[in-house]
Amino acid sequence: MWAVxxxxxxxxxxxxxxxxxRKRALDHLSLTVERGEVxxxxxxNGAGKTTLLKLLLRLIFPTAGTASILGRPLTDVRAHARIGxxxxxxxxxxxxxxxxxxxxxxxxxxxxTAARRDRSRKLLEQVGLxxxxxxxxxxxxxGMVQRLGIAQALVxxxxxxxxxxxxxxxxxxxxxxxxxxxxxxRRNGKTIFFSTHILPDxxxxxxxxxxxxxxxxxxxxxxxxxxRASVDSIELVLHDPPPQALEALARFNPGVTRTGSHVRLxxxxxxxxxxxxxxxxxxxxxVVSLSPVKLYSLEDYFLSRVRGATPGxxxxxxxxxxxx
Amino acid sequence: MNRIAxxxxxxxxxxxxxxxxxxxxxxxxLMIGAGLVLGSVSVGINEVALVNLGLSAVSVFGLLIxxxxxxxxxxxxxxxxxxxxxxxxxxxxxxxxxxKSLGLVxxxxxxxxxxxxxxxxxxxxxxxxxxxxxxAPLQAVYFILLQLTLVVGIALLFSAISSPALxxxxxxSLYVIGNLLGDLRALGEQSGTALRGLLRGLSMxxxxxxxxxxxxxxxHGELMPASQILTHSVYAVLYTIVLLSATILIFERKDLx
Numbered sequence: 001m002w003a004v005x006x007x008x009x010x011x012x013x014x015x016x017x018x019x020x021x022r023k024r025a026l027d028h029l030s031l032t033v034e035r036g037e038v039x040x041x042x043x044x045n046g047a048g049k050t051t052l053l054k055l056l057l058r059l060i061f062p063t064a065g066t067a068s069i070l071g072r073p074l075t076d077v078r079a080h081a082r083i084g085x086x087x088x089x090x091x092x093x094x095x096x097x098x099x100x101x102x103x104x105x106x107x108x109x110x111x112x113t114a115a116r117r118d119r120s121r122k123l124l125e126q127v128g129l130x131x132x133x134x135x136x137x138x139x140x141x142x143g144m145v146q147r148l149g150i151a152q153a154l155v156x157x158x159x160x161x162x163x164x165x166x167x168x169x170x171x172x173x174x175x176x177x178x179x180x181x182x183x184x185x186r187r188n189g190k191t192i193f194f195s196t197h198i199l200p201d202x203x204x205x206x207x208x209x210x211x212x213x214x215x216x217x218x219x220x221x222x223x224x225x226x227x228r229a230s231v232d233s234i235e236l237v238l239h240d241p242p243p244q245a246l247e248a249l250a251r252f253n254p255g256v257t258r259t260g261s262h263v264r265l266x267x268x269x270x271x272x273x274x275x276x277x278x279x280x281x282x283x284x285x286x287v288v289s290l291s292p293v294k295l296y297s298l299e300d301y302f303l304s305r306v307r308g309a310t311p312g313x314x315x316x317x318x319x320x321x322x323x324x
Numbered sequence: 325m326n327r328i329a330x331x332x333x334x335x336x337x338x339x340x341x342x343x344x345x346x347x348x349x350x351x352x353x354l355m356i357g358a359g360l361v362l363g364s365v366s367v368g369i370n371e372v373a374l375v376n377l378g379l380s381a382v383s384v385f386g387l388l389i390x391x392x393x394x395x396x397x398x399x400x401x402x403x404x405x406x407x408x409x410x411x412x413x414x415x416x417x418x419x420x421x422x423x424k425s426l427g428l429v430x431x432x433x434x435x436x437x438x439x440x441x442x443x444x445x446x447x448x449x450x451x452x453x454x455x456x457x458x459x460a461p462l463q464a465v466y467f468i469l470l471q472l473t474l475v476v477g478i479a480l481l482f483s484a485i486s487s488p489a490l491x492x493x494x495x496x497s498l499y500v501i502g503n504l505l506g507d508l509r510a511l512g513e514q515s516g517t518a519l520r521g522l523l524r525g526l527s528m529x530x531x532x533x534x535x536x537x538x539x540x541x542x543x544h545g546e547l548m549p550a551s552q553i554l555t556h557s558v559y560a561v562l563y564t565i566v567l568l569s570a571t572i573l574i575f576e577r578k579d580l581x
Contacts, residue, residue: 013579013581054580057408057411057412058411059407059408059411059412059579059580060579060580060581061577061579077414077415077416078414079414080412080413080414080415081414083412084412085408085409085412087405087408087409087412089405090405090408090409091404091405091406092406092409093334093338093406095337095338095341095342096337104330104334105409105413107326107327107330108327108330108331108410108413108414108415109413109414110326110327110414149409152409153412156413162412
């Protein structure tokens with residue numbers, strides 16, 4: 001049995017109350033998520049990630065297609081006893097404290113009083129909010145709300161956990177804690193289905209990813225398979241190079257950016273690095289660094305797909321124009 | 325049932341924490357003021373006026389809470405997206421609507437009970453002692469609660485299909501019209517066939533708040549026959565069930581964007 005099975009799921013939004021015009025937010029999407037895997041849903045803003053999660057959580061209803069969670073159709077509310085959900089930019093009740101809110105969440109999941117108290121205490125410790133258990137949520141920072149959101153998603157010890165942009169609003173320490181938490185959940189056999197537009201998060205956590213663009217499934221597989229080597233580039237940084245060094249390197253067709261006394265030259269991934277270094281040194285340039293650049297922005301990835309070329313292989317002129 | 329109880333208790337707690345019960349302070353001041361003013365009037369008139377004023381205040385304060393909390397009850401959870409957390413748990417949308425409405429009714433019952441106790445305190449202070457006839461206003465309080473339950477149902481229905489501002493206008497309008505249904509019927513009897521049919525139809529469909537108003541007789545110590553109490557109670561409960569069912573039907577199909 002799949003943790004999540006989606007078949008031809010489609011969602012159209014009406015553009016206004018009176019309007020007959022519709023916008024397709026999700027277009028015949030089909031995919032499956034295995035039990036026990038960390039599955040990333042990637043895509044730029046507006047790709048349909050949140051729409052898909054809302055459909056799975058029956059917050060909105062599909063125009064066409066079907067889906068099931070743990071073998072139960074979306075219409076079966078019993079499946080929700082075995083799932084957890086963190087919405088994007090969550091907002092909770094101002095008048096409750098963190099402990100009261102988790103108690104309420106546990107009550108909705110059918111936990112008895114003792115279990116709710118015990119689970120709330122453990123979860124608040126786990127997300128680093130134990131000291132704030134009695135603080136009203138109106139005094140919580142965005143990062144604290146995000147952590148509490150993760151805690152409430154785990155209150156019923158779910159088998160499948162849906163996280164919509166879980167790193168949003170978190171500082172580096174918080175992001176690291178969430179990463180560790182997700183990995184810990186995977187070790188305990190949980191299935192994690194999370195959306196993000198930040199590739200390092202996905203790279204660090206996901207067994208497999210689905211890439212959405214404009215409501216359509218663009219790619220499905222491991223991240224390494226999707227972001228092939230061709231999208232990488234190599235960056236050479238020189239300290240105040242003489243003009244003849246740049247002339248010598250121009251034959252490798254780099255993108256050139258000046259930052260103070262440093263000049264950054266970005267070459268396509270398949271450039272001969274030794275030849276580049278030899279050319280730079282031979283012309284008297286002082287090399288600061290030479291490093292591979294991975295594509296960390298999914299937006300860049302989509303731009304490259306739209307243009308039919310990888311960012312690293314774009315002409316240098318166009319890159320310089322972009323950087324403006 | 326457990327989940328409905330959780331939502332109801334949470335709704336009640338929210339009302340209390342958001343200082344809805346502060347209206348009781350205004351009510352207390354009003355009753356104390358009335359007691360002081362009416363203390364100088366002759367005894368018989370004093371009592372009737374005090375009961376009238378007290379019950380009217382209970383009704384108006386309850387109505388304001390029922391309308392203005394009722395119209396934002398669901399809308400606020402949708403607008404702030406707190407509903408996402410609730411519906412991601414094993415909670416049916418119907419359970420959410422029932423829990424929210426029960427929570428508001430619980431708030432109204434507690435609020436009304438405290439106001440009624442305050443009213444009797446002033447009455448006891450004015451009269452020195454309470455006799456059997458003085459308990460007639462309790463019947464009026466019961467009918468006020470029936471009215472408020474009906475108002476909650478109307479406010480919830482409108483809040484599921486329109487904005488809070490429009491919902492408030494629609495709910496208050498229905499309350500006013502519902503209090504004038506007797507006059508509408510009388511007008512219909514004196515009108516031409518078409519208008520008579522229309523007014524008869526309207527008076528059958530619209531909620532009859534007038535029939536559920538018992539303040540004036542209660543002020544004079546008059547009690548309603550038991551059969552009439554039962555009929556009116558069944559009417560109010562059935563009407564509320566219809567309103568809640570309609571709200572649930574609409575809400576079950578609503579996209580929460």
